[in-house]
Amino acid sequence: MTDRQEIFAKVAEQIAPFNKKGIALAEGTTFAGDLEWDSLTVMDFVAAIEDEFDIIITMNMQAEIETVGQLVDAVEKLRG
Amino acid sequence: MGDLFSKFDPLIAERQALLDTGVRDPFAIVMDEVKSPTLAVIKGKETILLGTYNYMGMTFDPDVVAAGKRALDEFGSGTTGSRVLNGTYQGHKACEDALRDYYDMDHAIVFSTGYQANLGMISTIAGKGDYVILDADSHASIYDGCFLGDAEIVRFRHNSVEDLDKRLGRLPAEPHKLVVLEGVYSMLGDIAPLPEMVAVAKKHGAMVLVDEAHGMGFFGPNGRGVYEEQGVEKDVDFVVGTFSKSVGTVGGFCVSNHPKFEVLRLVCRPYVFTASLPPSVVATAATSIRKLMHAGEKRAHLWKNSRRLHAGLRELGFTLGTETAQSAIISVLLPDQEITVRMWQALLELGLYVNMARPPATPAGMFLLRCSLCAEHTDEQVGDILGMFEAAGRAVGCIG
Numbered sequence: 001m002t003d004r005q006e007i008f009a010k011v012a013e014q015i016a017p018f019n020k021k022g023i024a025l026a027e028g029t030t031f032a033g034d035l036e037w038d039s040l041t042v043m044d045f046v047a048a049i050e051d052e053f054d055i056i057i058t059m060n061m062q063a064e065i066e067t068v069g070q071l072v073d074a075v076e077k078l079r080g
Numbered sequence: 081m082g083d084l085f086s087k088f089d090p091l092i093a094e095r096q097a098l099l100d101t102g103v104r105d106p107f108a109i110v111m112d113e114v115k116s117p118t119l120a121v122i123k124g125k126e127t128i129l130l131g132t133y134n135y136m137g138m139t140f141d142p143d144v145v146a147a148g149k150r151a152l153d154e155f156g157s158g159t160t161g162s163r164v165l166n167g168t169y170q171g172h173k174a175c176e177d178a179l180r181d182y183y184d185m186d187h188a189i190v191f192s193t194g195y196q197a198n199l200g201m202i203s204t205i206a207g208k209g210d211y212v213i214l215d216a217d218s219h220a221s222i223y224d225g226c227f228l229g230d231a232e233i234v235r236f237r238h239n240s241v242e243d244l245d246k247r248l249g250r251l252p253a254e255p256h257k258l259v260v261l262e263g264v265y266s267m268l269g270d271i272a273p274l275p276e277m278v279a280v281a282k283k284h285g286a287m288v289l290v291d292e293a294h295g296m297g298f299f300g301p302n303g304r305g306v307y308e309e310q311g312v313e314k315d316v317d318f319v320v321g322t323f324s325k326s327v328g329t330v331g332g333f334c335v336s337n338h339p340k341f342e343v344l345r346l347v348c349r350p351y352v353f354t355a356s357l358p359p360s361v362v363a364t365a366a367t368s369i370r371k372l373m374h375a376g377e378k379r380a381h382l383w384k385n386s387r388r389l390h391a392g393l394r395e396l397g398f399t400l401g402t403e404t405a406q407s408a409i410i411s412v413l414l415p416d417q418e419i420t421v422r423m424w425q426a427l428l429e430l431g432l433y434v435n436m437a438r439p440p441a442t443p444a445g446m447f448l449l450r451c452s453l454c455a456e457h458t459d460e461q462v463g464d465i466l467g468m469f470e471a472a473g474r475a476v477g478c479i480g
Contacts, residue, residue, distance in 0.1 A: 038445075040445055043235065055250065058211075059235065060233055
């Protein structure tokens with residue numbers, strides 16, 4: 001697996017407990033639209049991702065992230 | 081033509097569906113008469129007020145009311161101006177003097193509301209490249225202060241010292257940081273572990289702002305707030321507060337010992353670009369603040385009321401937001417919106433007003449009936465309140 005694939009797999013693992021409807025995950029899956037997450041779910045999920053990768057995703061950055069693919073890109077960049 | 085309001089359709093439909101079940105609108109109560117800090121008339125019914133944040137019952141204090149009337153006569157109904165132009169009267173300075181004395185701090189700045197105090201402080205002192213670190217359960221005014229400014233915003237899990245430490249540890253060392261905490265969190269009435277949180281903030285070189293909106297008046301030997309009660313006065317850089325709770329009028333403020341604090345009067349937009357408080361309001365605020373310095377007996381009675389209501393509700397079988405009475409806010413947790421509204425209405429019909437709170441204002445999607453006690457609630461009223469909770473809870477079926 002490439003680094004990116006590995007991050008995607010770990011992100012998918014973190015999404016699972018919040019993916020109540022079992023939506024299949026792709027690069028373009030959106031958090032608000034496809035997964036139907038509200039702001040409270042997003043908050044818990046972001047905290048879980050931050051702890052998993054030991055990074056900080058500021059609220060300013062979160063505003064720009066709509067899809068799983070964009071989140072994977074952000075994690076890749078933040079991990080440096 | 082597209083309608084900008086179509087985004088509100090789901091909320092409009094949800095609200096209509098709720099009202100169609102025949103319940104009264106919890107967000108459209110009108111107080112036709114207000115007889116005292118604890119009693120009003122709603123739709124012809126005399127109603128005990130248990131959701132006003134009027135903790136110290138100062139709204140009808142004779143000295144406070146007289147000061148307001150005098151100022152209205154002597155200075156007129158309003159200032160029609162910004163604090164930095166024609167809107168600073170003798171009364172605004174007297175109010176800031178009262179705050180400096182009350183908090184024993186070098187500087188005090190008065191805003192037109194508590195909301196604007198947070199908006200102004202956070203958006204102004206944390207600028208581009210700086211970080212604001214806030215509790216996830218922070219009040220809307222703290223979030224909005226973050227959104228108004230240009231700083232980077234980081235959230236930590238509610239009241240978690242470990243989570244705050246971890247997040248501060250992940251941030252780059254150079255940028256300036258502001259940690260924003262609240263003494264009392266207003267939805268559940270729980271208090272912050274300030275000594276641990278402030279120590280962590282200082283360890284990472286951050287400045288600390290504590291919002292004591294719900295702590296002023298009855299926490300600490302001088303009623304300054306939870307930060308005073310917990311003994312962290314020397315490590316808190318900024319204390320934000322409001323006049324619309326214990327002080328009993330409207331307005332907001334920040335007090336601090338920072339040597340450059342006064343520059344805020346020139347650079348803080350929510351201070352500069354709005355009209356100042358009317359003379360009558362600052363006169364009532366200053367009088368009330370000075371009286372709150374010597375309100376030991378009232379404080380004791382408020383704590384007694386809060387502990388008794390908490391214990392009584394628990395005994396009746398209600399689920400509450402905290403294990404013990406941590407503040408003068410007692411929140412009753414209910415399973416869903418329908419039961420919450422039915423319970424709220426049953427209480428109202430019995431003659432008791434409490435606040436209904438729902439997501440997104442509440443943490444973790446909770447539905448709450450939030451009670452806030454007043455030092456002026458009599459022992460008899462607290463007994464009546466418990467009786468009404470028992471009757472309503474049985475009628476609605478949320479207690480056995």
